[in-house]
Amino acid sequence: EVQLLESGGGLVQPGGSLRLSCAGSGFTFSNYGISWVRQAPGKGLEWVSGISGSGGNTFYADSVKGRFTVSRDNPKNTLDLQMNSLRAEDTAVYYCVRWNGYGDYWGQGTLVTVSS
Amino acid sequence: EIVLTQSPGTLSLSPGERATLSCRASQSVSSNSLAWYQQRPGQPPRVLIYGASSRATGIPDRFSGSGSGTDFTLTISRLEPEDFAVYYCQQYGGSPRTFGQGTRVEIK
Numbered sequence: 001e002v003q004l005l006e007s008g009g010g011l012v013q014p015g016g017s018l019r020l021s022c023a024g025s026g027f028t029f030s031n032y033g034i035s036w037v038r039q040a041p042g043k044g045l046e047w048v049s050g051i052s053g054s055g056g057n058t059f060y061a062d063s064v065k066g067r068f069t070v071s072r073d074n075p076k077n078t079l080d081l082q083m084n085s086l087r088a089e090d091t092a093v094y095y096c097v098r099w100n101g102y103g104d105y106w107g108q109g110t111l112v113t114v115s116s
Numbered sequence: 117e118i119v120l121t122q123s124p125g126t127l128s129l130s131p132g133e134r135a136t137l138s139c140r141a142s143q144s145v146s147s148n149s150l151a152w153y154q155q156r157p158g159q160p161p162r163v164l165i166y167g168a169s170s171r172a173t174g175i176p177d178r179f180s181g182s183g184s185g186t187d188f189t190l191t192i193s194r195l196e197p198e199d200f201a202v203y204y205c206q207q208y209g210g211s212p213r214t215f216g217q218g219t220r221v222e223i224k
Contacts, residue, residue: 035213044204044215044216044217044218045153045161045204045206045215045218046215047206047212047213047214047215050213059211059212061212062212095160095161100166101149101151101208101213102149102151102163102166102206102208102213103151103153103161103163103206104163104166104172106160106161106162107160108160109160
């Protein structure tokens with residue numbers, strides 16, 4: 001069974017940093033791209049960042065470019081999203097998603113709240 | 117960036133009725149690279165349709181997708197109680213990948 005488990009969410013002040021992690025299981029992790037998709041409270045879905053299966057290619061939405069960095073450790077089947085210079089508008093549930101251009105498997109999400 | 121506009125915003129129907137949801141793109145979506153998702157309250161989205169018309173694994177055949185170019189449709193032939201949820205379309209023919217704003221299907 002394919003599973004994705006996010007961790008690392010929490011409350012952070014504006015301008016602060018947070019590191020989210022995602023652990024994958026039930027599939028050959030290195031064969032798949034992974035994306036982060038977020039959902040602000042009561043709002044729709046926004047693709048944030050993606051990384052290829054090898055980790056050699058990374059992609060970012062304009063809204064987070066230069067502030068967020070995605071990386072992966074394939075031997076450990078894990079993925080990280082380093083979030084710096086956080087803003088109130090980054091407040092959302094962040095989902096780790098197995099990505100084939102679209103998301104075929106989603107984690108349960110982790111909540112990031114940016115507030116003073 | 118390809119902007120996806122979903123309509124209607126809310127659809128009020130009864131169980132057993134047919135639901136027709138629309139997703140219109142601001143420019144042609146290459147290779148019909150469009151997916152549909154269902155999101156129930158408190159749950160992550162799950163993919164229903166990819167490639168505009170291919171059902172994902174385990175999705176009942178009452179869900180069907182159609183369309184090409186800039187106009188796409190998700191049809192639920194007979195609504196079951198568990199189908200009342202929010203539905204999103206997403207394109208993956210262009211970068212960045214973008215989502216529609218969602219259509220809520222509610223019980224009338």
